[in-house]
Each structure stands twice: as C-alpha cells, then as structure tokens.
Amino acid sequence: xxxxxxxxxxxxxxxxxxxxxxxxxxxxxxxxxxxxxxxxxxxxxxxxxxxxxxxxxxxxxxxxxxxxxxxxxxxxxxxxxxxxxxxxxxxxxxxxxxxxxxxxxxxxxxxxxxxxxxxxxxxxxxxxxxxxxxxxxxxxxxxxxxxxxxxxxxxxxxxxxxxxxxxxxxxxxxxxxxxxxxxxxxxxxxxxxxxxxxxxxxxxxxxxxxxxxxxxxxxxxxxxxxxxxxxxxxxxxxxxxxxxxxxxxxxxxxxxxxxxxxxxxxxxxxxxxxxxxxxxxxxxxxxxxxxxxxxxxxxxxxxxxxxxxxxxxxxxxxxxxxxxxxxxxxxxxxxxxxxxxxxxxxxxxxxxxxxxxxxxx
Numbered sequence: 404x405x406x407x408x409x410x411x412x413x414x415x416x417x418x419x420x421x422x423x424x425x426x427x428x429x430x431x432x433x434x435x436x437x438x439x440x441x442x443x444x445x446x447x448x449x450x451x452x453x454x455x456x457x458x459x460x461x462x463x464x465x466x467x468x469x470x471x472x473x474x475x476x477x478x479x480x481x482x483x484x485x486x487x488x489x490x491x492x493x494x495x496x497x498x499x500x501x502x503x504x505x506x507x508x509x510x511x512x513x514x515x516x517x518x519x520x521x522x523x524x525x526x527x528x529x530x531x532x533x534x535x536x537x538x539x540x541x542x543x544x545x546x547x548x549x550x551x552x553x554x555x556x557x558x559x560x561x562x563x564x565x566x567x568x569x570x571x572x573x574x575x576x577x578x579x580x581x582x583x584x585x586x587x588x589x590x591x592x593x594x595x596x597x598x599x600x601x602x603x604x605x606x607x608x609x610x611x612x613x614x615x616x617x618x619x620x621x622x623x624x625x626x627x628x629x630x631x632x633x634x635x636x637x638x639x640x641x642x643x644x645x646x647x648x649x650x651x652x653x654x655x656x657x658x659x660x661x662x663x664x665x666x667x668x669x670x671x672x673x674x675x676x677x678x679x680x681x682x683x684x685x686x687x688x689x690x691x692x693x694x695x696x697x698x699x700x701x702x703x704x705x706x707x708x709x710x711x712x713x714x715x716x717x718x719x720x721x722x723x724x725x726x727x728x729x730x731x732x733x734x735x736x737x738x739x740x741x742x743x744x745x746x747x748x749x750x751x752x753x754x755x756x757x758x759x760x761x762x763x764x
Contacts, residue, residue: 415455415569418559423453426554430547439543441526448547453555458563458617460555461624464548466512471544474519477503479537481524496524563618564629568687568753570611574639575684577604581646582677588653589670592662595653604643612636631753638746642680645739649673652732658725660717665729668701668708672736675701679743683750692754693747702740709733 430449434442452463477499485495503517523540555561577600588595615636618629657666679698686693712718718726 415561418561419453419455422554422558423450425558426453426550429554430550433546433550434543437546439539439546441539442543442546444522444540444543445547445550448544449551449554452548452551454617456561456563456566456614456617456621457552457555458619458621459566459614460552461620462617464552467515468545468548470507470513470515471519471541473506473513474503474516475523475537475540477516478520478523479533481520482536483533485524492524496521499524562629563614563621564631567611567614567618567629567631567635570607570614571635571639572684572687574604574607574611574643575680575687577607578639578642578646579677579680579684581650582673582680585646585649585653586670586673586677589657589666589673592656592666594655595650598650601647608636608640608643611639630755632749634745635749635753638742638749641742642739642746645735645742648735649732649739652728652735657729657732658721660720661712661725661729664712664717665708668705669732669736672701672705672740676739676743679747683743683747686750686754690754692751695747698744698747702736705733705736 426449427446430445431443434445439445448467452460452467454460454463481495481499485491499520500517503513503520507513507516519540523536581598581600581604584598585595615631615633618631619633622629656662657669675697679693682694685691718729721729
C-alpha cells in the first residue's frame with residue numbers, strides 16, 4: 404500500500420493526471436456532441452498540449468495551432484492538386500512534407516506542420532471536399548487546444564511560478580553537491596575527478612529557463628503573475644560556470660608550497676559557499692529570506708591568506724602554468740562569492756516580491 408509520503412511527494416504528478424483525465428473525457432464528449440467525423444484529433448491535441456503548468460500548456464497549444472494551420476494549408480493544397488493515384492499521393496506527400504519540414508527547421512513552432520501534412524494527405528476521406536476536410540481538422544485541433552488550456556487553468560491550476568521555484572531548488576542542490584566535492588578534493592590533496600553531475604546540471608538549468616519562459620507567458624496572457632526576477636536563471640548559470648572554472652584549476656593538486664598555506668582556507672570557503680547555496684534552497688522551499696550569517700567571514704579569511712602568501716613571495720618559484728592555476732583559482736573564487744551574493748538577493752526578491760538594493764562594495 405502506498406504511503407502518505409508518496410502521495411505528498413507526487414502531488415504535482417497526481418494533479419496533472421487528474422487534469423488530463425478530465426480534459427480527455429471532455430474532449431471526447433465535445434466532439435461527439437458536435438458530430439465531428441474525425442473528432443478524435445481533439446482528444447489527441449488535449450494529450451499533446453497539456454503540460455505541468457499554465458504557461459507550458461499555453462505555449463504548446465499555441466505551437467500546435469500554428470503548426471496545424473500551416474500544415475493544413477500545405478496539406479490541403481497537396482490534396483487538391485494530386486492525381487489521386489498511389490504514385491501521385493506519394494509524390495505529393497514527399498514534396499509537401501519536405502516543404503513543411505523546411506518551415507519547421509527554420510521556425511521551431513511549426514514542428515507539428517509536417518505531421519499535419521501527412522495526416523491531411525493520408526487520411527483524406529473519399530468524396531469529402533478538400534476545403535471541408537481542412538476546416539474540420541482546424542476545428543478539431545482548436546477544440547482540443549481550448550479544452551486543454553481551460554482544463555489547466557480551471558482544474559487544480561499549476562502556476563509556472565511554483566515550477567520555476569522547484570526546478571531552481573533542484574539546481575541549487577546540485578550546485579551544493581559540486582561545491583562540496585571540490586572542497587573535499589582540496590582537503591585530500593587529490594585531483595578533482597570529473598563529475599557526472601555537470602551534464603545533469605546543464606539540463607536542470609535549461610529546465611529552469613523553460614519554466615521561466617512559461618511563467619512570462621502566463622504573465623503576458625494575464626492568467627497568472629509571478630515575482631521571479633528574470634536574472635535568476637542567468638545568475639544560476641554564472642554560478643555553474645564558476646564551478647566549472649574552479650574544477651579546471653583543480654585537475655591536479657595545488658603546488659606543494661601553495662597547498663600548505665592556501666588549501667585549508669580554500670576548502671573552508673568552498674564549504675561555506677556550499678552552505679550558503681543550501682540556505683538559498685531552503686529559503687525557496689520555506690518561502691523565507693536567505694539566512695546570511697557568516698557570508699563574508701570565510702571569504703575575507705581566504706583573501707587575507709592569499710594576500711599574505713603573495714606578500715611572502717610564495718608564488719615566485721612557480722612556473723607559468725602553476726602560477727596561472729593559483730591566480731585563476733583566486734580570481735574565480737572571487738567571482739563565485741560575488742555571484743552567490745547576487746543570487747541571495749535575487750532569491751529574497753522571489754520571496755518578498757520586492758527588489759533588493761545591490762550591496763555597496
């Protein structure tokens with residue numbers, strides 16, 4: 404028997420299941436009542452366009468409608484012009500889908516157009532006027548798209564705001580894990596091993612951007628609003644890039660004269676930044692501002708340690724590559740600290756809905 408915890412964790416998926424079930428049933432009833440001969444395309448459209456948020460469904464329904472209109476026009480012209488023989492239909496199918504595929508390659512929102520063209524040419528009922536067939540397909544797709552959007556808006560509506568927040572939390576958790584792995588590599592004095600988390604992190608960041616686009620689409624349609632600054636995805640990408648650069652400086656251990664002095668301060672700073680990332684995730688999860696205790700102390704400790712090291716000429720005996728790695732590490736850690744400070748301010752804006760004044764340097 405499924406536990407209560409399972410139902411709580413799977414609430415978004417269960418709500419989406421409920422929405423799709425109701426919408427598919429409504430689409431079936433609607434096309435039967437309207438007497439549409441191939442109204443099952445309305446049901447197919449519902450299943451295709453319904454996403455996990457209002458903004459996602461709006462985007463999918465829009466693209467489905469644009470692609471259907473383009474495909475219907477191309478397919479309708481092909482149906483009107485081909486000879487009716489198997490060869491004629493085959494040649495027309497190849498040419499028409501090629502034209503539609505070219506349009507989809509140039510304009511991604513037309514990606515459904517080649518499918519629509521194929522449907523128009525391969526499922527054309529004998530004796531039905533081409534123009535009526537085209538109109539029927541457009542009506543069926545429009546009906547399914549409308550039902551899908553209304554179901555997403557009216558049945559346990561899922562705002563993209565929550566999707567952006569949930570995906571941002573997942574990104575933050577991956578960032579924290581990578582920061583800790585870098586700190587551990589420095590503490591052990593071993594080369595940093597390539598992490599499989601980096602490809603997953605890129606995918607997670609792309610999903611945040613997609614959810615942000617959906618949230619903006621909801622705002623433009625006036626169906627919902629959100630308080631998420633557009634800089635959130637960009638700042639998360641910057642932090643990820645900082646981690647990549649830090650990793651490149653740690654592909655081999657720090658030079659021995661440097662490691663004894665700088666490694667402990669570097670590891671403490673990375674652990675402190677990982678802790679800050681964890682607090683950012685917790686702030687989003689609990690809808691509170693980010694706890695800022697001891698944000699700057701480990702960073703100041705690192706910069707003072709690095710300054711003393713330079714003052715004592717510890718870096719002078721290093722060759723060009725080793726010196727470049729050491730100074731590159733210091734530069735990237737400075738960027739990381741600044742980017743994380745900016746991220747905490749942006750997350751506070753998500754929670755409070757008010758912009759936070761930039762910190763004076």
